[in-house]
Amino acid sequence: MKTDIQIAQEAVMKPITEVAEAIGIQADELEMYGKYKAKLSDECMERVSRNPKGKLILVTAINPTPAGEGKTTTSVGLGEAFGQLGKKAIIALREPSLGPCFGVKGGAAGGGYAQVVPMEDLNLHFTGDFHAITSANNLLAALLDNHIQQGNALQIDTRQVVWKRCLDMNDRVLRNVVVGLGNKMDGVVREDHFVITVASEIMAVLCLATDMQDLKERLGRMVVAYNFEGKPITAAELNAVGSMAALLKDAIKPNIIQTLEHTPALVHGGPFANIAHGCNSVRATQTALHMADYVITEAGFGADLGAEKFFDIKCRMTGLKPDAVVLVATIRALKYNGGIAKADLNNENVEALKKGIVNLEKHVENLQKYKVPVIVTLNSFITDSEKEIAFVKDFCEKNHCDFAISEVWEKGGKGGIELANAVLHTLETKESHFEVLYKDELSLKEKVQTVAKEIYGAKGVQFAPAASKQLERLEELGFGKLPVCMAKTQYSLSDDPVLLGRPADFEVAVREAYVSAGAGFVVVLTGAVMTMPGLPKAPAANNIDVNDAGVITGLF
Numbered sequence: 227m228k229t230d231i232q233i234a235q236e237a238v239m240k241p242i243t244e245v246a247e248a249i250g251i252q253a254d255e256l257e258m259y260g261k262y263k264a265k266l267s268d269e270c271m272e273r274v275s276r277n278p279k280g281k282l283i284l285v286t287a288i289n290p291t292p293a294g295e296g297k298t299t300t301s302v303g304l305g306e307a308f309g310q311l312g313k314k315a316i317i318a319l320r321e322p323s324l325g326p327c328f329g330v331k332g333g334a335a336g337g338g339y340a341q342v343v344p345m346e347d348l349n350l351h352f353t354g355d356f357h358a359i360t361s362a363n364n365l366l367a368a369l370l371d372n373h374i375q376q377g378n379a380l381q382i383d384t385r386q387v388v389w390k391r392c393l394d395m396n397d398r399v400l401r402n403v404v405v406g407l408g409n410k411m412d413g414v415v416r417e418d419h420f421v422i423t424v425a426s427e428i429m430a431v432l433c434l435a436t437d438m439q440d441l442k443e444r445l446g447r448m449v450v451a452y453n454f455e456g457k458p459i460t461a462a463e464l465n466a467v468g469s470m471a472a473l474l475k476d477a478i479k480p481n482i483i484q485t486l487e488h489t490p491a492l493v494h495g496g497p498f499a500n501i502a503h504g505c506n507s508v509r510a511t512q513t514a515l516h517m518a519d520y521v522i523t524e525a526g527f528g529a530d531l532g533a534e535k536f537f538d539i540k541c542r543m544t545g546l547k548p549d550a551v552v553l554v555a556t557i558r559a560l561k562y563n564g565g566i567a568k569a570d571l572n573n574e575n576v577e578a579l580k581k582g583i584v585n586l587e588k589h590v591e592n593l594q595k596y597k598v599p600v601i602v603t604l605n606s607f608i609t610d611s612e613k614e615i616a617f618v619k620d621f622c623e624k625n626h627c628d629f630a631i632s633e634v635w636e637k638g639g640k641g642g643i644e645l646a647n648a649v650l651h652t653l654e655t656k657e658s659h660f661e662v663l664y665k666d667e668l669s670l671k672e673k674v675q676t677v678a679k680e681i682y683g684a685k686g687v688q689f690a691p692a693a694s695k696q697l698e699r700l701e702e703l704g705f706g707k708l709p710v711c712m713a714k715t716q717y718s719l720s721d722d723p724v725l726l727g728r729p730a731d732f733e734v735a736v737r738e739a740y741v742s743a744g745a746g747f748v749v750v751l752t753g754a755v756m757t758m759p760g761l762p763k764a765p766a767a768n769n770i771d772v773n774d775a776g777v778i779t780g781l782f
Contacts, residue, residue, distance in 0.1 A: 229782065230335070230336075230337045230338065230341060230345070230782055231345060231346070231778070231779065231780075231781050231782060233338060233339060233341065233486070234335070234341050234343050234344070234345035234346070234486070235345075235346075235777065237341075237343050237486050239262050239343055239344065239484060239488075240484060240488050241261055241262070242256065242258070242261065242262050242263055242264045242482060242483065242484065243256065243264075244488075245482070245483075245484045245488055245490050246264070246482060246490065248488075248490070249314065249316065249490050249517050249518060250274070250517065251266070251270055251274075251482075251517070255267050255269060255270035255273070256270070256482070257476075257479065259353045259481075260347075262343070262344050262347075262483065262484070263344065263347060263352070263353060263481060263482070263483050264481070264482050265353060265476065265479040265480065265481055265482070266479055266480050266481075266482060266492075266513060267479070268479070271479075271480075271509065271513050274513060274516040274517050275512075275513070275516055276516075277516040277517065278516070279515045279516060280314075280514075280515050280516075280517075280518045280519040280520055280521055281519065281520050281521070281549040281550070281653055282511070282515060282521050282523065282546060282547070282548045282549050283304070283520060283521065283522045283523070283548070283549060283550050283551070283552060283649060283653075284523055284524070284525060284533065284536060284548045284550070284551045284552070284598075285297055285300055285301040285304065285522060285523070285524040285525075285551075285552045285554065286524065286525050286528070286529040286532055286533040286536075286551060286552070286553055286554070286589075286593075287527070287528055287529065287553065287554040287555065287589075288528055288529070288553070288554070288555045288559060288560070288563075288585050288586050288589050289527070289528040289530065289563075289585060289589075289716065289717055289718060289719060289726075290527055290528060290559075290716055290717060291558075291559045291562045291563065291717070291726075292562070292568050293556060293558035293559045293561075293562045293568060293571055294556065294558070294559065294605075295554050295555065295556055295559055295605060296337065296554060296556065296605040296632075296635060297524055297554045298319065298334055298335070298336045298337075298524060299336040299337040299338065299340045299341075299605065299634060299635050300340070300552065300554045300603060300605055300632055300634060300642075300645070301317055301319065301336070301522050301523070301524045302317060302319075302335075302336035302340040302341060302342055302485050302489075302491070302634070303336070303339075303340030303632060303634020303635070303638065303639065303641060303642040303645075304522050304552065304632075304634070304642050304645055304646060304649065305317040305485060305489045305491070305522050305639075306340060306485050306486070306487040306489050306634065306638055306639030306642060307634070307639045307640070307641075307642030307643050307645060307646035308489070308520055308522075308639075308646050309487055309488075309489045309639055310487075310639040310640055310642075310643055310646070311643065311646055311647075311650075313519060313520055313646075313650075314518045314519045314520070315489060315518050315519065315520040315521070315522065316489070316490045316491070316492060316514040316517055316518040316520075316521050316522075317342070317485065317489060317490070317491040317492070317521075317522050317523070318491075318492045318493075318494075318506050318510050318511045318514045318521055318522070318523040319334070319342065319491060319492070319493045319506055319523070319524060320334065320493070320494075320495060320496040320497070320504075320505070320506045320524070320526065321334075321348070321352055321355060321356065321481070321493055321494065321495060321496040321506075322334035322335070322348060322349050322496065323356065323394055323422065323423065323424045323496055323498070324350070324356070324394045324395055325394060325395050325396040325422050325424070325759055326396075326759075327349050327350070327766065327781070328395065328396070328761070328765055328766055328767035328770070329396045329759065329761050329762060329765050329766060329767075330761075330762045330765065330766060332766060332781075332782040333345070333348070333349035333781060333782060334348075334349070334496075335348050335349060336485075337635050338634070338635030338636060338638075339486055339634065339635065339636065339637060339638035339641075340485070340486070340634035340635055340638055340639075340641075340642070341485065341486050342483055342484065342485050342486075342491045342493065343483065343484060343485070343486060344483065345781070346778045346781060348483065348493065349781055350778075350781075352481065352493075353476075353481050354476075354477070355432075355477040355481070355494070355495070356394045356423050356424075356496070357394075358473050358474055358476065358477035359392075359423055359426060359428050359429050359432060359474070359477060360392055360393065360394055360423045360426075361473050362428050362470040362473040362474055363391065363392045363423070363426045363427075363428045364391050364392065365466065365469060365470060365473065366389060366428075366448075366450065366461055366464070366466050366470060367389055367390070367391045369464050369465075369466045369469075370382070370387065370389055370450050370451065370464060371405070371406070371413055371414070373464055374413075374414050375413050375414055380453060380459050380463060380464075381453045381454050381455075382451045382452075382453055382459055383451065383452055383453055383454050384414060384416045385416075386451055386452035386453075386456075387416065387418070387450070387451040388449060388450065388451055388452070388740060389448075389449075389450035389451065390418070390419040390420060390421050390426075390757075391418065391419070391420050391421075392420060392421050392422065392423045392425070392426045393420055393422065393423065394422060394423035394424070395422070396422065396758070396759040396760055396761045396765075397420070397758065397760075397761075398756075398758065398759070398760030398761070400419075400420035400758060401419060401420060401756070401758045402417065402419055403417070403418050403419065403420065404416070404417055404418065405417075405418045419758075420758050421501075421757040421758050422498070422501075422757065422758050422759060424496050424497050424498045424501075424502060425497070425498060425501045425502050425757040425758070427448055427742045427744055427745055428445070428448075428470070428474075428744075429495065429496065429497045429502065430497050430502055430503055430742055430744075430745035430747075431444040431445060431448070431742075431744045431745050432474060432477060432478060432495055432507065433494075433495035433496075433497055433503070433505060433506065433507040433508065434503075434507075434508055434539075434540070434543060434544075434745055434746065435478065435507075435508070435509070436508060436509065436512075436544075437509075438471065438475070438478065441471060441474065441478055442467050442468075442471050444744040444745065444746070445461055445462075445466075445467045445470050445471060445744055446460060446461055446462030446467045446744070447460060447461075447462070447743045447744045448460060448461045448742070448743060448744035449741055449743050450464065456699075458703060458743075460743070461744075478509065479494075479509075480492045480493075480494040480507060480509055480510035480513060481493050481494050486638060487638055487639050489639075490517075490518075492506075492510040492511075492513065492514050493506070493510075494506055494507040494509065494510035495507035495510070497526075498526060499525060499526025499527040499531040499532040499535065499716065500526070500527055500531055500713065500714060500715060500716045500755055501713045501755060501756070501757050502711065502713075503535040503536075503539045503540065503711050503745070503747065504525050504526035504527065504531060504532040504535050504536070505523075505525055505526075505532070505535065505536050505539075505540045506523060506524075508540065508543075508544050508546075511523055511540075511546065512544070512546070526716075527716035528589065528716060528719075529551075529553060529589045529592055529593055530589070530592065530681050530682060530714075530719050531712070531714060531716055533551065533592075533593065534592070534663070534677065534681050534712070535711060535712075536548075537596050537660070537662060537663065538662050538663050538664070538677075538709050538710075539709050539711060539746075539747055541660065541662065542662050542709055543746060547658065547660045548598050548658060548660060549598075549599075549653055549658045550598065550599045550600075550601060550649055550652050550653055550656075550658065551593050551598050551599070551600050551601070552600075552601050552602075552603055552645070552649065553586070553589055553590065553593060553600055553601070553602050553603070553627075554603055554605055554632075555586050555602065555603070555604060555605070555618070556604060556605045556607060557579065557604060557607065557609075557610045557611075557614045557615070557618065558571040558572075558607055558609070558610075559582075560579055560582040560583050560585065560586060560618070561575055561578040561579055561582055562582065562726070563581070563582030563583075563584070563585040563726045563727045564577075564578035564579060564580070564581035564582030564583075564727065565578060565581060565582070565726070565727075566578045566582075571609070572609040573609075574611040574613065574614060575614075576613055576614060576617055579614055579617055579618070580617070581727065582726075582727060583617075583618065583621055584727050584728035585719070585726070585727050585728055586602070586618075586621070587621070587625065587728065588683060588719060588728045590602065590622075590625050590627060592680070592681050594626075595663060595680060596660055596661065596662070596663065597658065597659040597660055597661055598658045598659075598660050599628075599652045599653075599656040599657075599658060600627045600628075601627060601628040601629070601630065601645070601648050601649055601652050602618075602622045602627045602628070602629050602630075603629070603630050603631070603632045603645050603648075604618055604629075604630075604631050604632065605632050605634075605635070606631050606632060606633045606635075606636070606641075615631065628648045628649075628651060628652050629648065630644045630645040630647070630648035630649075631644055631645070632644070632645045663676060663677065663680060663681070664676045664677075664709075666707045666708075666709075667707065669701065669706060670697045670700060670701060670705075670706055670708075670710060670739070670748055671687075671689065671694075671697055673709065673710045674687055674689075674697075674710055674712070674734075674736060674750055675687050677710065677712055678734040681719075682714075682719050682720060682721075682734060683719055683720075683728060683729065683730060684720065684732055684733055684734045685730075685731055685732065685733060686733045686734075687733060687734045687735075687736055688733045688734070688735045688736065689736045690735070690736060690737045690738070692737070692738065693736045693737055693738055693739050693750075693751075696738065696739040696740065697739050697748075700739065700740075700741050700748055703741075705741045705743065705748060708741070708746055708747050708748050709746075709747045709748070710747065710748050710749075710750050711742070711745075711747040711748065711749045711750065712750050712752060713749060713750060713751045713752060713755045713757070714734075714752045714753060714755055715752075715753055715754075715755055720732050720734070721734045721735060721752040721753030721755075722753060723753075734752050734753075735752060735753060736750055736751070736752050737751055737752070737753075738750075738751040739751070766780070766782070
């Protein structure tokens with residue numbers, strides 16, 4: 227059996243100019259990064275913005291398990307299937323982070339015959355967007371420390387510096403550091419911290435900005451520290467906005483590549499869904515809607531994280547209204563949620579499926595609360611039995627969801643035609659009446675409690691004393707009407723990663739909260755989720771190599 231990277235490397239790609247031309251984009255509207263990837267110019271986005279909008283389809287999933295779900299693979303395959311049916315479709319995805327590529331999760335190009343290419347480029351440096359974000363983040367950190375060193379005219383309290391440095395790599399030893407050691411000219415000694423680039427507020431800002439003016443306004447609002455009186459100090463007060471924007475002037479433009487079947491894919495931005503808001507850029511999504519009849523986008527991790535933030539943050543801020551949601555599951559993952567060990571998942575076990583399907587049930591209920599039609603798709607494995615498939619199909623019909631089998635990993639677009647037809651049927655027969663979960667006017671604590679109870683199924687929320695004070699202080703500072711961005715483990719509906727299925731009778735533990743004023747939300751940290759992940763005992767980096775001909779191996 228061929229690996230994903232072998233399939234990708236054997237693919238015959240079209241020049242990206244030809245792929246773009248198929249959706250009405252001319253070569254002189256592209257900013258080329260080699261032969262097979264490009265950025266859309268501002269002129270291109272301005273021109274297409276006058277076109278009518280297509281239908282927006284969100285792809286999400288049940289909670290991830292070691293058995294695999296295939297959300298990106300399904301997104302890519304669905305786009306290819308629309309192409310097989312002669313429909314004009316575009317895929318809008320996030321860019322991968324180097325951290326999981328070299329860690330444990332691997333890349334984010336899809337899999338099998340449902341991939342976006344060039345796969346190696348996408349999973350590594352791509353067009354440099356993440357490097358630009360890292361540089362802008364760390365420029366602001368350098369300007370902040372330099373301001374303190376040069377007299378501290380803003381009276382910044384070094385014990386209340388909240389801006390963290392970042393790096394696009396899992397590196398746990400940088401979570402908590404001390405900077406400024408040495409002599410007087412080496413800076414002021416203080417405790418500092420690193421987050422992974424995809425958790426940087428600049429990543430969120432870039433993905434939510436509609437244009438350069440909006441980007442600069444958001445950058446200026448970012449809170450970097452508090453002064454001795456407890457008042458917030460912003461990036462604008464450090465005169466950092468112009469220089470950061472200069473570093474981000476190309477990164478703000480969406481990237482266009484292609485699938486193995488030459489379906490166009492706008493891949494732009496990549497905030498993590500467990501520690502950030504988990505959606506690709508607003509610019510890419512909105513531009514895609516003006517270039518195609520159907521736009522397939524995805525939200526990170528399970529629907530309790532990615533989809534909730536897509537709806538309650540991205541859609542709230544931009545006016546986007548999804549027309550349908552595809553919820554991805556696998557028989558294997560559902561049996562894992564039913565308590566079956568990974569080694570035994572290939573065996574038919576309807577009883578375990580009955581126990582584990584409660585995870586799917588909760589996600590369906592959650593999505594229906596947003597009043598958007600739901601299609602459940604089973605990402606097919608050869609070990610799935612007829613009895614198991616029939617059980618899941620019957621469950622979906624009883625829960626008023628369309629159902630389809632997806633075989634896109636093995637067959638590409640042809641394996642997604644059943645799913646594509648189910649999506650088309652849903653779009654034609656069911657209306658979306660999308661609405662967000664909670665109102666802006668609720669207090670921050672009420673918003674957290676609403677998400678915890680309605681989406682996670684918690685009986686309540688335990689706020690650590692420090693978190694309560696932080697939330698109260700943020701409301702005093704005028705941030706109370708912002709939505710909340712919940713940082714939570716992706717592996718469970720709860721904040722405890724070992725609680726599988728549909729946990730009940732639990733409380734969510736909130737330990738910290740802070741404002742991302744530029745992005746426009748309040749980040750709420752629950753459980754033990756980390757904003758700087760670590761590498762596993764045997765990281766994927768151990769198996770990645772490049773030969774004398776420049777061919778990369780081991781990337782997945």
